[in-house]
Amino acid sequence: MTLLDFDSDRLAEFATQVRGDYEELKAKNLKLDLTRGKPSSEQLDVGEALLALPGEGDHKDADGADVRNYGNLKGIRDIRELWADVLGINPEYLVAGDASSLNIMFDLVSWSYAFGNNDSERAWKDEEKVRWICPVPGYDRHFTISEHFGFEMVSVPMLDDGPDLAAIRELVQDPQVKGMWAVPTFGNPTGITFSEEVCRELASMETAAPDFRIVWDNAYAVHTLTDEFPPIHDVVAFAEEAGNPNRFWAMSSTSKITLAGAGVSFFNSSKANLDWYLATAGVRGIGPNKVNQLAHARYFGDAEGVRAVMRKHAGSLAPKFTRVQEIMRERLGEYEVARWTEPEGGYFISLDVIDGTASRVVELAKEAGIALTGAGSSFPLKDDPNNRNIRLAPSLPPVEELEVAMDGVATCVLLAAVEKLGA
Template identity: 50%
Template sequence: MSTLPQSSSTAIDHEQAAADYAALLDRSLSLNLTRGKPDPRQLDLAGALLSCDLSDHKAADGTDCRNYGGLQGLPELREIFSGPLQVPADQLVAMDNSSLALMHDTIVHALLSVLPGAEQRWSDEPDVAFLCPVPGYDRHFALCERFGIEMIPVPMTAEGPDMDVVAELAGGDPRIKGIWCVPKYSNPSGVTFSEATVRRLAEMETAAPDFRIFWDNAYAMHHLTDEEVEVADLLTACADASHPDRAFVFGSTSKITFAGAGVAFFGSSPANVEWFLKHAAKRTIGPDKLNQLRHVRVLKDTDGVRAHMARHRELLRPKFDLVERILQRELGGTDLATWSRPEGGYFVTLDVRDGRAREVVRLAGEAGVALTPAGASHPYGRDPQDSTIRIAPSFPGLEELEEAIVALAVCVRLACSEQ
């Protein structure tokens, strides 16, 4: 991720900014940049899943995919995603469509059952806290709020979370049981964790013996450039550091095939996988193996997934390029805003003048451009600087996206002129 330079100050003509905004209101726009959804053309790329012949409903090992069982998921599907998720196939679990559901269930299992290496259930602790790199993913924070887990913000750097802060907090406070991480093309900053960051996460000493890294590798194969950025192998790093049970790895095909009908994955150490499956067996007799079989037959192998993701890139890259061009043209060379230039993932982070993000979002909403609420990128919806806005360019068509980003720039200029 990189940001554009800013000048020391920018004089804004308030009357002109107000006139531009009035003209924007007259257009009665109805545009939405709130969530990182694939657009219909991306979903069409996986259309073969709808016509896949399943008259032969047997998996490679002879499993009848119409029937109960197979809690860990089809071995051939786990093999396909083993490399991209950096988890050995026999330590990977393939479930139904939602990795968020797997994160939810993992927290529930930790609250109700003793984790490997733990002294007691999390629900028996006086307090439980998580470290939350910011800006971060609002749905991670929502899970913590749902279960009364205290959230402690940690600043993000260009190499991932500030590891001096992480190590000090995790090493000194036994209440801290976990940290949320989106290690590649982070939501929403676009940062990819450096090898040094991964190594320190694996090696650091923690006050809680059952400290876990929730490694949400949502964008493992979601490159926007021809150069495919890689992140260090966390599971191996943890094992090498004598903390083999520290990492929980999550991923899914939600932005690879069908967002609402894909496959989600959980990966970890053998002890953690045994623990997870033991408790998952109380909730389900097995995943949708026919859907998993469809994915195997359409994607075929890891190279097939890479080729599929290259087609996604062809559709997504022009949108991110468009956002960059418009922001540069409308706000470049000013001190009104900086923004990320991601090499992958689904988001652009726009940072406006301190104290102005909520007003920008309000103005945009009144003009018919829906944005993710200001503050959503921080725990409890509170951005202390009130400066960060997440832009999700993936869903609109190019014409609508251009209208939305131009309108957003108008709102930035007006909000800052009122400061």
């Protein structure tokens, strides 16, 4: 029997029990945080050896250049070839940068806004308006970039194998639709991985805007929670085959593989797009941190070295994800007041509660000392029209704290549910 099937007496009795559980929860004076997908200290320790690399006297890259000096906007060949092998792409279509791929994404949008990109008829700032496709639930920082530039954000639903292609096909007939966000592997926050069919359709579909771009943020390309690694689709090659070579701006990084704040970012795209990007990047700066790039090349050794590191991360992360799902099944399953994803990789679990109660769940959790990502954060302008989605980030706390936090979250979900039902 689900909570929705309880008669008034049974519901009142249950509400009294849940309110008692919530008062006990508040009495614990917790201070727990499930807001951001940060690696734990245990995970960061996996990359500790990087702090001693490349080491004194080791400062020449594969081409014999001194990495301590200026230059080489494209990044050193050592790390570009290694990472291209990880992704199964052409290293000539890959730029290695500094720690944050988000910075590159911002630059690409910013420069298109200020100057137009290499396929633009005019700068985006001179358009009557710019519209941007936002699959939801999605990554809040993506949406913040669109909001920052005043773009009109259009939500499309995320399905089991990627975003709703029918909705996208219709939207891209508008020449003011200039772009789309995508997290194609173990997506944030749903954990969904785009199928090859979806990838090829996105690469080949006709768009009214010649300068339409898909920001392909493959942040979790190798972030498995199992021993199996997902297929990585070379969408830049797909787009070239389909006659749309400049369609994708594809990103990835080592940020949740080695040191989150001191990794290497990567930008994969067509030669024309890279030439356009590097022309302005050369005005902005003289070159990336090549010492750090060489350190990463030495640390990984080869593509299999990257996968070996990711298996260590999976060993740390998988028990946390499993425990979160167990607690939600134990505490919430029989009442059918919530649904959640069970991803095989990535950093998040997407939790859907009874419509109209997500913001109340977050409020109750905050009052009990449990910080959750704000309700609606996975939607443009933080506006979830159903007020149902909450993003859970299990990675940072130790398992013992995570268990306490998730038991508390379950109590808050139940309390918000009985309040909604008028008990």
